[in-house]
Structures are given as structure tokens and as C-alpha cells.
Amino acid sequence: MKHWMHNSIKDALAACPKMDTLDKECILAFILQKNREYIISHPEKYLSLLQKMRYLWLLRKRQNAVPLAYITKHKAFFGLDFLVNKHTLIPRPETEIMVEEVLKHIQQDDTLIDIGVGSGCVPIAIAKTVAKKNKHITLYGTDISSKALKVAKKNTKKHGTSISFYAGNLLQPIIQHVCVPKHSPTFITANLPYITEEQFVQEASIQHEPKNALVAQDNGLALYKELLIQIKDWETKPGDIRFFFEIDPLQSKELSQIIHSSFPNSTVFVKKDLAGHNRLIHGTIEL
Numbered sequence: 001m002k003h004w005m006h007n008s009i010k011d012a013l014a015a016c017p018k019m020d021t022l023d024k025e026c027i028l029a030f031i032l033q034k035n036r037e038y039i040i041s042h043p044e045k046y047l048s049l050l051q052k053m054r055y056l057w058l059l060r061k062r063q064n065a066v067p068l069a070y071i072t073k074h075k076a077f078f079g080l081d082f083l084v085n086k087h088t089l090i091p092r093p094e095t096e097i098m099v100e101e102v103l104k105h106i107q108q109d110d111t112l113i114d115i116g117v118g119s120g121c122v123p124i125a126i127a128k129t130v131a132k133k134n135k136h137i138t139l140y141g142t143d144i145s146s147k148a149l150k151v152a153k154k155n156t157k158k159h160g161t162s163i164s165f166y167a168g169n170l171l172q173p174i175i176q177h178v179c180v181p182k183h184s185p186t187f188i189t190a191n192l193p194y195i196t197e198e199q200f201v202q203e204a205s206i207q208h209e210p211k212n213a214l215v216a217q218d219n220g221l222a223l224y225k226e227l228l229i230q231i232k233d234w235e236t237k238p239g240d241i242r243f244f245f246e247i248d249p250l251q252s253k254e255l256s257q258i259i260h261s262s263f264p265n266s267t268v269f270v271k272k273d274l275a276g277h278n279r280l281i282h283g284t285i286e287l
Contacts, residue, residue: 120152
């Protein structure tokens with residue numbers, strides 16, 4: 001990468017002309033611990049030699065397709081700022097649909113269990129929103145990755161929310177350690193790994209994200225099938241369960257059939273994302 005002669009923000013933004021300007025502004029903001037507005041309004045501001053070297057290093061990482069969120073360690077979701085790292089998926093706008101749908105239904109004193117919590121963005125966004133309406137809900141989050149749970153706990157503290165986290169496989173730690181009130185409406189949200197090995201290999205943009213948080217066997221449905229089995233075998237499960245599962249658009253028909261097969265009296269709805277793709281399966285499990 002070609003070095004520039006001077007150390008001003010203006011010169012830094014002129015470096016690497018093929019790179020998106022927004023990316024460069026965000027990287028500079030991260031290095032200087034300022035916001036983008038500061039970067040844009042202070043083109044004359046000079047960088048120290050150390051800041052310049054760090055900027056060049058991070059530009060190289062971005063050129064090598066490292067996601068911007070992993071470089072700055074931050075990602076916005078549902079109007080909130082979340083800490084992320086290589087152990088968590090990067091929150092995506094499509095997942096905000098799940099949050100919006102849950103908020104349409106969740107009420108005072110309900111229980112929410114987020115399976116595969118990752119950065120914690122889903123339950124935290126829900127918790128922050130219901131708190132504004134002076135509602136109280138009980139929240140749990142599970143993840144098989146203890147490193148992801150560390151990030152979720154940091155985000156919970158950052159946003160002043162109260163969520164109980166458990167390490168383990170899907171719903172299993174909740175079944176083992178939590179007594180959910182029998183008559184409490186319980187919401188189960190899950191954005192589990194749902195892409196195939198082939199999809200992972202073909203999609204360059206996700207190569208730096210944790211593969212075990214993206215890829216599942218059995219046409220991408222293995223973990224959702226396992227979760228449904230756990231729900232079915234949950235001896236002390238509440239009588240009122242609402243589920244919200246993010247999916248690949250091609251999985252909506254098959255997963256709907258699996259849910260109906262496991263719980264014949266269930267109701268299943270499919271919600272499209274802003275691009276018009278089937279993105280969320282939700283409904284009620286009738287026992």
C-alpha cells in the first residue's frame with residue numbers, strides 16, 4: 001500500500017482510493033476514538049506516527065476482506081451499539097425483523113429464551129425496548145460458545161439489561177437449570193446456524209466469521225430439528241410457547257412441515273425480509 005506524504009485526516013482518506021470512503025472514515029474514527037462526524041468535519045486534524053501506522057495496518061486487514069465490524073469491534077443493531085469480535089456473528093439488519101415480531105406479542109411478566117445468543121443483540125434489543133414501556137420480562141440466553149457468552153455479558157452490562165446466560169447445547173441448559181413458570185407465556189428466539197457447507201464456501205463475505213455459528217448439517221436444518229426435539233421432550237415446558245426462527249429463504253416450507261409434524265396443533269407463519277425473501281418462521285406450539 002502506498003504511503004502518503006502528510007499525516008492529516010484529509011490525506012489519510014485520500015489513501016487507498018479504491019476502498020470505500022465510509023470504511024476509511026469508520027476506521028479513522030475507531031483509531032482516534034471519535035465519531036464519523038468528527039472525521040468529516042476535521043480534515044486538517046493530524047495523526048501521530050503511531051496512529052498512521054495503525055491506520056495502514058487496519059486498511060490492509062479491510063482489503064483482505066476482514067469485516068469492518070471485526071476491525072472496529074462494534075456493530076449497530078436495532079439502533080443500539082454492540083461489541084463484537086471473531087467469536088460472534090456480526091448482527092445483521094435481517095435479524096431486526098425477529099425483534100420487531102417479538103415486540104408485537106410479548107407482554108408484562110412473559111419469559112424470553114434466546115438460543116444461540118452470540119453477541120446478545122436480540123434479547124438486549126428486546127429488553128431495552130420493553131423497558132421503555134415499563135414492562136418487566138424475564139430473559140435467558142444460551143450459547144455453546146463460552147467465548148461468545150463473554151461478549152454477550154459485556155453487551156448486557158453496556159446496555160444495563162438483566163439477562164441470565166447459560167453455556168450449553170441449545171435449550172438443554174435451560175431444561176437442566178431453569179424452572180420456567182408453567183403458565184408463563186414463553187418466547188423462544190433462535191438465529192441458529194442454517195447455511196450449508198456449500199453456501200459457506202461460495203460466500204466470500206462470511207469467511208472471517210465463526211463457521212460453527214453459520215453452518216449446519218442436514219441442508220442447514222440440523223440444529224433447528226434438534227431444538228424442536230428438545231422442546232418436545234421438555235418435561236416441565238410451559239403450556240404457551242411462541243417461537244421465532246431465522247432461516248434461509250429456501251428452508252421455509254421444509255421447516256414449517258417439520259414443526260407441524262412435531263406439533264400437529266401448532267400455528268406457523270412466515271415473515272419476509274425487506275428484500276422480499278422468507279426470513280422468519282414464527283408461531284405457537286400447541287401441546
